[in-house]
Amino acid sequence: MRVLGIDPGSRHTGYGVVDAKGSKLTLVACGTLSPGDALPLAVRLGRIHAGLVDVVARTSPEAVSVEEVYHAVNARSALVLGQARGAALVAAAGSSIEVFEYAASEIKRAVSGSGRAGKEQVSRMVSMLLGVEVPGDEHACDAIAAAICHLNRARMPATGAASAVLRMRPAVVPPRPAAKRTRRAP
Template identity: 35%
Template sequence: MRILGIDPGYAQTGWGVVDSNGQRNRPVSFGIIKTSPTMPDIERIHFIAASIGKIAEEQQVEICGMEDIFFTKNVSSAIPVAKVIGAAVHQLSIQNIEVRLFSPPTIKIAVTGYGGADKKQIQEMVRILLGFEKIPKPDHAADALAVAICLSVFDATQKRIQGK
């Protein structure tokens, strides 16, 4: 199964593609989508969503995992990211690609086994699990690969529970 992982952001959205057989994950490609602060808000959101759609098509992904909104104090900073998530989900649904949203603690548990893991621990586990010599850069791309791994873990577990 080819999985697209997305770490949504307003200035930078990370993306990573992995192939998963339910037991092992193999990295395919990763990167970031950058927007300029000089772009109008609507253009930024549209650009991110269109870019995600293009990546999904080019990489022939079958399913997408995306980090969901998680905030504790500043609601206003979460609003642009929520708009990006909505636009990306819409774009992928048009392309008939299922999207599953995961909270940051859920991603941390799936990748490291600990919901309180810090960013460096997650990135080191991404490096190990995907067989990289160095932690993938930029950080948002490594985070997106973590989301793809998370979806793979949850999908494999669900299949085992269902006896498939």
């Protein structure tokens, strides 16, 4: 299985493509798209989208793994990050590739064993899992970690349809009907 991991950002969007054959992980490609801080946001988003479309065309991933938006203190930063994620999601959706989202803590846990691991620990573990020094910067490394996270989740043994749903959450999930609430007598 080949997975494209994306670490979205409006200034730097990391990508990493990882192959899994059995338990062996191989780095196919990685890098960081940095459109330029001085450009207007719309232009940066367009360049991120175009860059990811190019990566998808060159590497032909079977799935895309994207880090979810974290809860930021600054609402504007969260909004801009969400727009960068949107550009990434559209690049994958335009190629009809299924997209999966994972929380940053889930990605860290899948790679290092701890959801609170620091960037250096994640980088060391990514290098160990791939058996190579990771080329690129922290954004590319985070994207590779997102790809590894999905590969680990996809390889988990399933014990039925319910566990398959729990182990992999597609980015687009149909809404569940609201559960009825009943009040208990005091």
